[in-house]
Amino acid sequence: MNIHNVSLTTSAVSEKQYPKTNIPEIAFAGRSNVGKSSLINKLLNRKSLARVSQTPGKTVTINFYNVDDTVHLVDLPGYGYAQRPRTELQKWGDMIESYLRDREELIKTVLLVDSRHAPSKDDLTMIDWIKAYDDSGVIVVATKADKLKKSEIEPNLTMISEKLGLDENDILVPFSIKDDEGKISVWDMINMMLADVYEDEDEGK
Ligand SMILES: Nc1nc2c(ncn2[C@@H]2O[C@H](COP(=O)(O)OP(=O)(O)O)[C@@H](O)[C@H]2O)c(=O)[nH]1
Numbered sequence: 749m750n751i752h753n754v755s756l757t758t759s760a761v762s763e764k765q766y767p768k769t770n771i772p773e774i775a776f777a778g779r780s781n782v783g784k785s786s787l788i789n790k791l792l793n794r795k796s797l798a799r800v801s802q803t804p805g806k807t808v809t810i811n812f813y814n815v816d817d818t819v820h821l822v823d824l825p826g827y828g829y830a831q832r833p834r835t836e837l838q839k840w841g842d843m844i845e846s847y848l849r850d851r852e853e854l855i856k857t858v859l860l861v862d863s864r865h866a867p868s869k870d871d872l873t874m875i876d877w878i879k880a881y882d883d884s885g886v887i888v889v890a891t892k893a894d895k896l897k898k899s900e901i902e903p904n905l906t907m908i909s910e911k912l913g914l915d916e917n918d919i920l921v922p923f924s925i926k927d928d929e930g931k932i933s934v935w936d937m938i939n940m941m942l943a944d945v946y947e948d949e950d951e952g953k
Pocket residue numbers: 778779780781782783784785786787799800801802804826891892893894895923924925926
């Protein structure tokens with residue numbers, strides 16, 4: 749994809765603030781610090797459009813990045829951060845669930861997990877949630893692949909795939925911000941999904 753104009757459209761704390769434009773959305777979910785913002789920056793060739801934080805957690809917002817009025821890449825609030833007060837957790841859950849359930853523009857939620865570790869209990873809950881609202885196959889991105897030795901990548905992907913219970917409809921790809929391989933794979937998938945959406949729209953005309 750040739751990217752021309754990218755901007756943060758909205759940093760939403762509630763549904764009312766979600767963009768009103770009807771551009772398809774690809775959302776990125778995963779625990780705090782897994783690399784969601786870094787992946788979005790990498791996809792968009794931007795150093796710090798999406799805020800990459802050293803101290804994860806804090807505000808619960810859904811951030812929408814408009815790419816050439818063609819797609820919104822959506823940075824969902826992270827989970828798995830221990831010191832969150834209960835009210836915050838509740839807010840996080842309500843926000844994510846209503847977004848996954850009700851958001852018409854959402855065409856796919858991509859789950860990010862750390863390529864070095866077994867998925868957490870929260871990751872398993874998240875994939876169940878994603879599957880509950882989309883039965884067309886999950887895309888899982890295993891982040892920080894540069895932190896593994898080359899020989900560790902395949903065995904780790906196999907382990908992650910087993911733990912998440914992935915099947916032939918699901919896709920698991922390694923990703924790193926240090927090279928362009930993962931970026932190309934993720935863009936290929938996004939472009940395929942967008943082609944479907946825009947093709948259907950054309951047919952509907
Ligand atoms: N080595 C390496 N570090 C990464 C990668 N992706 C993210 N990080 C680092 O992981 C930390 C958390 O990243 P961030 O994008 O803020 O995670 P988020 O909380 O999921 O948005 C930052 O210090 C990033 O620089 C990667 O592919 N390789």
